[in-house]
Amino acid sequence: METDMEVILKTEAEVGAGGFSVKGGENKGIFIKNVQKESPAAKLLSMREGDQLISATVYFDNMKFEDALKILQYSEPYKIQYCLKRKIPSAAAAAIGPEQVDIKEFKSIVVGLLSRKSIQCLH
């Protein structure tokens, strides 16, 4: 009986965690080809050669407009999920509250005051 196992690993969110190369593509999947020793990918993300890249969550904090555009353009044909922040005007918020947003349309929704740092969607 085949007892090979697989683990699905979610890394921490890190800034500038480079130092790895990839191979594969199309129906084969994208795999880690090489991880440079002592690189951020090795030390912060604990990546290993042979790991398959399932998904990458990119955060737009302090991102250059041109880079955001490129990432969005190259990602567009593929499966993608967005985390959005939407402001609700004070009058509407007081009168209607979060029901102004049709919750059914979204996978999840978190409500907070503007002054509060909303990090729930960030991890």
Add this chain to the structure above:
Amino acid sequence: METDMEVILKTEAEVGAGGFSVKGGENKGIFIKNVQKESPAAKLLSMREGDQLISATVYFDNMKFEDALKILQYSEPYKIQYCLKRKIPSAAAAAIGPEQVDIKEFKSIVVGLLSRKSIQCLH
């Protein structure tokens, strides 16, 4: 007293959900500039003008190698979180199990058999 509110919305994961443009950049953040009526962005993601893009999770299913490379290159300087699939050889898995992977190094870990579709990290 200021009662403006903000909601953090997580869209469904959709393929080819284009039809929007962005503005902003650097310290200002990336915002939805325009959403084309009847576009996938409008209908599938319920995006609205003015929404701030917090993050985008890109899935590498059936992705062209060149596109994966571009996305990874443009994302590298910024905050990014990966979901990885790692195979554990049958002998090691039988003998050691998931402890072979140092759980402390990762935000989360899911263990499954190779034959099972591992979708826990996909949403």
